[in-house]
Amino acid sequence: MGPEVVRASVKALRTRYALLPYLYTLFVNAHLEGHPVARPLFMEFPLDQTTYGLGERQFMLGPALMVAPVLEEVRRRELVFFARMMCDK
Numbered sequence: 135m136g137p138e139v140v141r142a143s144v145k146a147l148r149t150r151y152a153l154l155p156y157l158y159t160l161f162v163n164a165h166l167e168g169h170p171v172a173r174p175l176f177m178e179f180p181l182d183q184t185t186y187g188l189g190e191r192q193f194m195l196g197p198a199l200m201v202a203p204v205l206e207e208v209r210r211r212e213l214v215f216f217a218r219m220m221c222d223k
Contacts, residue, residue: 153199156196156198156199157171157195159196160195160196163196171195171196172193172194172195172201173193173194173196174188174189174193174194175188175189175192175193175194175200175215175217176188176189177194178194178197178217179217182217184215184217185215185217188215191205192214192215200214200216202214
């Protein structure tokens with residue numbers, strides 16, 4: 135492995151371990167309370183009707199982490215919608 139692969143691997147592992155407590159908490163809440171781990175934006179921002187049609191392109195992991203993947207190989211960037219309530223917090 136070259137140094138670029140090592141750097142990318144270390145970065146990915148650090149991110150993974152930084153997220154583990156949050157993800158663990160989400161799964162415990164899912165088990166105990168029935169809250170979904172991955173949820174559409176409108177579940178977190180029900181007053182913002184723009185979020186109702188974004189289920190295909192972005193979603194929330196719990197109440198605090200938004201996921202907006204780039205789904206096409208040729209794309210280098212993706213437009214992301216931030217709900218007003220999200221920005222005001």
